Amino acid sequence: MRQLEKVNLRLKRRVADLNLDKAMLQDILAKKALTLARLREWPRDLQARYGASERQVCFAQQVSSSSFRCRFVAADDSALRLRIKEIIETRIHYRYRRVHVMLRREGLVG
Incomplete structure (x- = not known):
């Protein structure tokens, strides 16, 4: 029982x-x-x-x-964005691949 x-x-x-x-x-x-x-x-x-x-x-x-x-935290990439804008303004004909190469050489991206 x-x-x-x-x-x-x-x-x-x-x-x-x-x-x-x-x-x-x-x-x-x-x-x-x-x-x-x-x-x-x-x-x-x-x-x-x-x-x-x-x-x-x-x-x-x-x-x-x-x-x-899981909580996602966005990375602070304001310096990277600023540098991309500077590159694009000074070198008008550069596209994303060339900009990426420059950023990689400067050590801003991996």
Whole structure:
């Protein structure tokens, strides 16, 4: 009898998890096309709204948790942009390949 109660409890938890996943997926499908910025906020929004764990949200959206945690930081390339503009202004006929060679010689790009 005790073993049957354990199995029943485990199945109830599984059904609750599946219902939560279903609710999250229906919420995702009900929304219109999302912008890229909104897609980045979406998992956190689901976590707050449903009280779901990061693992549950990632599983429901079929996204790896590493990409969920990944934060992209743009490199500060203002000096590079400025140098490209200087080269283009002084040497009008240079195209991107020649500009790249010059930048590589100056050590600004790899």
